[in-house]
Amino acid sequence: MRRTFQQLWISLFLLARCVSEVCAANVQLSLTVRDTLGHVVPDAVAYLEPGPAAKVAPGGKSMTAEIEQRNKTFIPLVSVIQTGTAVFFPNNDTVRHHAYSFSPAKPFELKLYAGKPEAPVLFDKPGTVVIGCNIHDQMLAYIHVVDTPYFAKSDVHGKAIISQLPSGKYILKVWHYKQMAGLANYERSVVVDDLNIALQVELNLKNN
Numbered sequence: 712m713r714r715t716f717q718q719l720w721i722s723l724f725l726l727a728r729c730v731s732e733v734c735a736a737n738v739q740l741s742l743t744v745r746d747t748l749g750h751v752v753p754d755a756v757a758y759l760e761p762g763p764a765a766k767v768a769p770g771g772k773s774m775t776a777e778i779e780q781r782n783k784t785f786i787p788l789v790s791v792i793q794t795g796t797a798v799f800f801p802n803n804d805t806v807r808h809h810a811y812s813f814s815p816a817k818p819f820e821l822k823l824y825a826g827k828p829e830a831p832v833l834f835d836k837p838g839t840v841v842i843g844c845n846i847h848d849q850m851l852a853y854i855h856v857v858d859t860p861y862f863a864k865s866d867v868h869g870k871a872i873i874s875q876l877p878s879g880k881y882i883l884k885v886w887h888y889k890q891m892a893g894l895a896n897y898e899r900s901v902v903v904d905d906l907n908i909a910l911q912v913e914l915n916l917k918n919n
């Protein structure tokens with residue numbers, strides 16, 4: 712009997728806390744991303760920007776990320792991170808690399824190095840950052856920096872899932888590094904209440 716009362720009080724306490732702060736409902740948005748030919752598209756970045764009325768729950772996402780260098784390749788090719796994230800660039804090759812970017816969102820340079828650089832690179836502005844290596848021209852990576860904790864990247868099946876969404880109005884944006892220049896970026900409004908949402912997204916991409 713006593714135990715039941717205890718459980719009741721704990722439930723009430725959790726409920727009150729959920730209402731007074733922001734209740735991160737377990738609602739998820741799942742996307743399937745395809746190109747205009749109907750092929751599934753991996754490495755698409757999807758993110759939800761909260762509307763003016765929506766509250767952003769305190770982040771539970773890690774504010775660090777890693778892009779390693781292995782076999783003269785940046786891994787992963789595409790990253791999506793929240794503004795303010797620090798990215799480590801460990802070199803796991805036996806040759807040295809020289810990672811750099813000229814992108815306005817974060818110009819930087821990690822001069823010729825082996826192993827793990829002492830400090831990560833802080834990405835403090837939203838935008839797309841294209842990264843190359845001064846020594847190996849074929850090495851390429853993209854970081855899409857977004858001003859929201861609600862983001863995901865599509866997998867090999869073109870699936871991207873953004874979970875733990877509080878209810879509210881959002882703008883869904885989808886970005887891909889092969890997007891045709893001059894075309895408007897994909898965006899649409901999404902209303903989150905208490906049901907999971909599934910959407911199909913079509914992107915107009917370059918073939919190569």
Ligand SMILES: [Cu+2]
Nearest residue numbers: 808844846847
């Ligand atoms: Cu290199």
